[in-house]
Amino acid sequence: MVDTLSQMLNFLNKVSEYTREAISAGNYLLQGLSVTFDHMRRRPVTVQYPYEKLIPSERYRGRIHYEFDKCIACEVCVRVCPINLPVVDWVMNKETKKKELRNYSIDFGVCIFCGNCVEYCPTNCLSMTEEYELATFDRHSLNYDNVALGRLPTSVTTDPSVQPLRELAYLPKGAMDPHEINPAEARAGKLTSEIVDWMKNNSNQNSTKNKTKDSDKQGD
Ligand code: SF4
Ligand code: SF4
Numbered sequence: 001m002v003d004t005l006s007q008m009l010n011f012l013n014k015v016s017e018y019t020r021e022a023i024s025a026g027n028y029l030l031q032g033l034s035v036t037f038d039h040m041r042r043r044p045v046t047v048q049y050p051y052e053k054l055i056p057s058e059r060y061r062g063r064i065h066y067e068f069d070k071c072i073a074c075e076v077c078v079r080v081c082p083i084n085l086p087v088v089d090w091v092m093n094k095e096t097k098k099k100e101l102r103n104y105s106i107d108f109g110v111c112i113f114c115g116n117c118v119e120y121c122p123t124n125c126l127s128m129t130e131e132y133e134l135a136t137f138d139r140h141s142l143n144y145d146n147v148a149l150g151r152l153p154t155s156v157t158t159d160p161s162v163q164p165l166r167e168l169a170y171l172p173k174g175a176m177d178p179h180e181i182n183p184a185e186a187r188a189g190k191l192t193s194e195i196v197d198w199m200k201n202n203s204n205q206n207s208t209k210n211k212t213k214d215s216d217k218q219g220d
Contacts, residue, residue: 052163053156056130061113063131064106066149070125073099077117077126085111106149108134109142129153 047054056062073090089103106117118126131153136142156164 047165048163050162052165053159055156055164056132060130060132061115061128063108063129063134063144063153064111064118064149065127065129065151065153066104066106066146067125068101068104068146068150070123071101071104072123073101074122076120076122080116080120082112082114082116083110086117104146104149105143107143109139130155 071088073088075086075088077086078084078088085106087103087105088101089105090099090101092098093100113128115128118128133154134142156162
């Protein structure tokens, strides 16, 4: 009798242990499925590169463009560069007593694209482009001379083999496809142009308030 009772208890213990494990496994399964279902509701953020490309922002700091004819070989770009990267190759013409520019190069394998050289160049012969595809098999070929630097940048919007995508993160609510969206449709987030407009309006309002305050003080 005692043996039967202990066998029963043993069996019941095993059943309860099994049930607990089954419930815990079910919980894990539901947790995994919740992550899957959560992703199904999200907007797509994938670009089918290289057939589709995002249009870089206006202030994107890509490959530097250089205009040889405008350069006066002052070397300001070298002095302001955190790693003294640009190489300005010039000789002094003893007759004219002026610098003669021979070559100019920037190694994009080392450049950190901070834009200091562009910011401080006195003749504006440097500019940052939207070009970001600099991948190469040989890192030494990233050392661009004045000819390579003078090449006009490729543009996502003018390349006929590419579908340019804009504002992927700002699709209208519920839209899952970034193509052929009505531009008038309300977006989930603020577009860059809308933020700029808002900032302009805000600064205008602030300046009007300040003027009113100044005139009130003068009136006092
Ligand atoms: S700062 Fe401008 S002008 Fe002067 S050397 Fe550099 S690129 Fe040329
Ligand atoms: S972008 Fe910055 S790191 Fe690159 S060359 Fe200009 S100053 Fe130097």
